[in-house]
Amino acid sequence: xxxxxAGIRVLDLSRILAGPWASQLLADFGADIIKIERPGTGDDxxxxxxxxxxxxxxxxxxxxxxxxxxxxxxxxVTADISTSGGxxxxxxxxxxxxxxxENFRVGSLQKYGLDAKTLRARNPALVYCSISAxxxxxxxxxxxxxxxxxxxxxxxMSITGEPDGPPLKTGVAVADLMAGMYASSAILxxxxxRAASGLGQHIDVPLFDTQVAWLANQAxxxxxxGEIPQxxxxxxxxxxxxxxxxxxxxxxxxxxxxxxxxAACARCLECxxxxxxxxxxxxxxxxxxxxxxxxLLAARLAEKPTSHWIKQFAQHGIPCxxxxxxxxxxxxxxxxxxxxxxxxxxxLAGKVPAVANPVxxxxxxxxxxSAPPLLxxxxxxxxxxxxxxxxxxxxxxxxxxxx
Numbered sequence: 448x449x450x451x452x453a454g455i456r457v458l459d460l461s462r463i464l465a466g467p468w469a470s471q472l473l474a475d476f477g478a479d480i481i482k483i484e485r486p487g488t489g490d491d492x493x494x495x496x497x498x499x500x501x502x503x504x505x506x507x508x509x510x511x512x513x514x515x516x517x518x519x520x521x522x523x524v525t526a527d528i529s530t531s532g533g534x535x536x537x538x539x540x541x542x543x544x545x546x547x548x549e550n551f552r553v554g555s556l557q558k559y560g561l562d563a564k565t566l567r568a569r570n571p572a573l574v575y576c577s578i579s580a581x582x583x584x585x586x587x588x589x590x591x592x593x594x595x596x597x598x599x600x601x602x603x604m605s606i607t608g609e610p611d612g613p614p615l616k617t618g619v620a621v622a623d624l625m626a627g628m629y630a631s632s633a634i635l636x637x638x639x640x641r642a643a644s645g646l647g648q649h650i651d652v653p654l655f656d657t658q659v660a661w662l663a664n665q666a667x668x669x670x671x672x673g674e675i676p677q678x679x680x681x682x683x684x685x686x687x688x689x690x691x692x693x694x695x696x697x698x699x700x701x702x703x704x705x706x707x708x709x710a711a712c713a714r715c716l717e718c719x720x721x722x723x724x725x726x727x728x729x730x731x732x733x734x735x736x737x738x739x740x741x742x743l744l745a746a747r748l749a750e751k752p753t754s755h756w757i758k759q760f761a762q763h764g765i766p767c768x769x770x771x772x773x774x775x776x777x778x779x780x781x782x783x784x785x786x787x788x789x790x791x792x793x794x795l796a797g798k799v800p801a802v803a804n805p806v807x808x809x810x811x812x813x814x815x816x817s818a819p820p821l822l823x824x825x826x827x828x829x830x831x832x833x834x835x836x837x838x839x840x841x842x843x844x845x846x847x848x849x850x
Contacts, residue, residue: 450813455473455479456543457544459483459521459548460537460547463492465550465578465622465624468623469578469626470482470521472631472804479522481521483526483537486526486848487525495513495514497512499511515801519819523823524826524830528559536850540829545573546574546576547574551579573647574637578630578653581653595620598622601662602659603621605678606665626652626653626654633650685734687737688701688709688744692745696752700770701766709722791815795821
């Protein structure tokens, strides 16, 4: 069946991760994504290797694994927007598009006539989404910003890491990824509003603002309590015990969410009396006395292997799990049963691995239709088929460096 967004076209001028992540999600749900890239170099992440995909003969394709992560189900068209020919291509495609997605520095597209005001004047139904570091209106609006900078400046690094260690960023670019998720949901909301009004709108999605917004309980802890949240390593600021522990042969993550679960946990550890002590009987008490409780639990957990404790805790309904590396993740029965690892046909590398979209629709399934494109793979097809350009015109644009 057709995807939920079948018939929706996205003109995607974004690059790196936040924008491409948003458009890939829309693509998985059925939208047609035309990815505009700079001739010769394309999206910066095409060069962010190794590792690289390998061709069938074992040679290096110079197609980075990073680029593969966020650009499936898209068509690549090269257009140099600093040239009149490139600008014309983008403007003409914008007239045929439902969504325009970009993450250029604020104000920089205006000189090319590709800003929201100009394009929406020609296509009032256009949903124009701008992803930037600090937003369209801010004292920092003109500043560039990358994920790690935003993790640092917007507070995430201050609460990530061990209590006696330095601030740390997360293992993936979550500021970019979450901005992309906010952008995709905002685009869907704007499409819903357009169904009633017939008009699109300009959406402003700053990495900094989205990072602050999804600080969630940590932000509210500060705003309500007035105390600056501290780093707790793998522990939770509001729930105890809710952290990783060493076992006799590795580690596990224990996630006790309420007092009933803690009582069961204490019984499993053969120290049931802990749940009756006033200093540990309630979660609030355990938070206040975590420095006393955690060593007691850690000593017991260190006596037996991870598999023993996971089995014991599972039998008593206590949330607990292993800390897997990625080899273990992709080898797990869960990943296999859910089909989270799949493969796609790539123009140079043949079958390449891919991570499936995690969302399951009952009637309009998310679909992985094509591997990430080669740079400019669909330029001629789009210019001829979508815009009606002649071969002569395309050759002229190529000679002028516009494509």
